[in-house]
Amino acid sequence: MDARPFKIPRSVLVVIHTPELEVLLIERADKAGYWQSVTGSLDREDEPLAVTARREVQEETGITGGELSDWEQDNVYEIYPVWRHRYAPGVTHNSEHVFGLTVPGRVPVQLRPREHVAHVWLPWREAAWRCFSPSNAEAILQLPDRIRNA
Numbered sequence: 001m002d003a004r005p006f007k008i009p010r011s012v013l014v015v016i017h018t019p020e021l022e023v024l025l026i027e028r029a030d031k032a033g034y035w036q037s038v039t040g041s042l043d044r045e046d047e048p049l050a051v052t053a054r055r056e057v058q059e060e061t062g063i064t065g066g067e068l069s070d071w072e073q074d075n076v077y078e079i080y081p082v083w084r085h086r087y088a089p090g091v092t093h094n095s096e097h098v099f100g101l102t103v104p105g106r107v108p109v110q111l112r113p114r115e116h117v118a119h120v121w122l123p124w125r126e127a128a129w130r131c132f133s134p135s136n137a138e139a140i141l142q143l144p145d146r147i148r149n150a
Contacts, residue, residue, distance in 0.1 A: 006088040007041045009079070009095065012053045014038040015139050016063065016101045021147065023127035023140055024109065026060060026116040031082075034132045035120075037139070039096070053099045061119070062110030066103040071146060073098040075135040098139050100146055 015037045016024040028034040040056030042049075050068060057063050075096045079087060087094075109119045122130065128140040 006091070007086045008043075008045060009041075009087055009091050009093065011039055011041045011094055011096045012049055012056060012099060013075070013096050013136060013139060014053050014057050014068075014099045014101050015136075015143060016057065016061070016066070016103060017124070017143060018103060018105050018121075019147075021124040021143055022106065022121045023124050023143070024061070024103075025120050025122060025127050025130060026109075026111060027118040027120075029113065029115055029117045031132075032117075035130045036133055036136050037131070038101075039136075041094075049097045050099070053097075053101070057101060060112060060115060063101070063103065063107055065107075066101045069100045069102070069146075071098040071100055071139070071142075073139070075138075077133075077135055096135060098135075100143070102147075 025035040025037065038057050038060050040052060042052050050070065053068060076093055078092055079094050106121045111119060124140055124143045128137040131137040
């Protein structure tokens with residue numbers, strides 16, 4: 001039996017992008033062909049969402065800079081059955097808070113091989129199309145309006 005605690009069903013989604021609307025996607029190590037933005041759960045119930053976002057970006061990509069913006073958007077979705085074992089029994093939904101992270105250009109990326117095996121910078125529409133997660137794709141499709149209204 002795994003001694004790790006269950007994941008908290010609150011997470012962040014961080015759309016990393018350049019001013020030219022190129023979006024960074026990373027491919028999951030546990031599911032080939034599953035491309036996504038940075039995501040991750042809170043480490044503890046009282047961890048501020050912005051702290052979670054910065055931590056997850058650094059852990060998953062090695063990126064430490066950039067301008068983080070809170071999109072003040074929460075998505076609630078059903079946790080894919082393949083990953084439900086990570087949560088307490090009976091937990092079926094997750095609340096995901098969306099952030100954007102503007103970086104100056106295609107900054108270097110250092111992946112954690114246990115979590116992600118590849119990365120790519122794509123124009124925003126193509127990045128949205130490639131995402132396996134509907135909420136991730138929708139967030140990327142909002143990117144031009146988010147930048148215009150910033």
